[in-house]
Amino acid sequence: MKRFAEYLAVFAVAALAFAITSVVWSGLTSALIAAATSAGIAVAIWWWFVIRRRDAAADLGVPSLGSIPDHGDTGPAPALSTGSVDGGYGPIADAVAQLPDVQVLLVTSPAPGQGATTVALNLAIASSRAGRRVLLVDADRIASTLSRFNGTGTTPGLYDIAAGTAGLEDAARMWNLGGDTRLPMIPIGSDAGEVADLASPHLAGVVDRVGERADLIIIDAPSATFDGIPR
Known part of the structure; x- marks a missing residue:
């Protein structure tokens, strides 16, 4: 289109x-x-x-991590890469692993519906299969796609940790993606009327604790146009 x-x-x-x-x-x-x-x-x-294909790396002044496979229109669910991981997200996962001092990776997009959740999920899977200890976090308050499709429930989760009403042990769960692939993740959490402060020292401390045991934390974030106001 x-x-x-x-x-x-x-x-x-x-x-x-x-x-x-x-x-x-x-x-x-x-x-x-x-x-x-x-x-x-x-x-x-x-x-x-x-x-003409523009050189995004040159335009943005940052290194390119690779090209994202085109999954087409998959509907509301995140698309799992059906091809070889090495031929899809594997090279991107390798490029991320080579970045110095990068332990937390936030995945976003210019606007909703452009595949950020699909990228976050497949990158987490590829990194996990490459032997890295990965934690996937759903921080997309608008779509909450990872939380809705993981089959383990949305609460307690990230916002509960930020509010101090749940601990990491309560919120973390394993997402069984079939075969031998099981991915640790934290869902979005309770949809309280007042948005919990994701910049709270409490949540920062939890992230630091996770960082002691994880090689990579991948955060599925809202689009860059999200204004922070729940709809």
């Missing part, structure tokens, strides 16, 4: 360019010149916005 919209935009620009040049030049020869001009403009725009 996105690619169709891009092509439609290129066609619209080409049509507009042809209309403008047709007004400037009249006659058959001029019409051909106008058509060639508009086609050239369309091809240039098509290459720049559709075909």
Whole structure:
């Protein structure tokens, strides 16, 4: 759908360019010149916005960890990588392991529904299969996708720990993903009317405690456009 919209935009620009040049030049020869001009403009725009791949690492000034596999439209549930882990999230997990002094990784996206939860889950699985001790945390108060689909319940969880009403031992549970894959995780927790402070010293202390036993903590966070107000 996105690619169709891009092509439609290129066609619209080409049509507009042809209309403008047709007004400037009249006659058959001029019409051909106008058509060639508009086609050239369309091809240039098509290459720049559709075909050309920008170097995100250079634009952002940070290293690229790899390319995320395209799972397509999987609905509300996070998609598990069905191919070889080494051919999907394995290289990304290896790249994360090579980062110096990185123990907590927050996964987010520009807007909801862009696959951040899928990335967090598959990256956690790939890292775990690579022998790292991984803890997956659901901190997405809006979607709570990991908590809703893990089959172990949503409470107690992260917000209960932040509020001081539950301990790490109460909130942590094992997510059985089939076969020999079992992933420790912490769900979102109670949906209290007043949002618990995730920057609380109590929660920070819990994260420090987990860090003593885990190689990597992956946090599935809300999108970057989330304003912190529960809907």
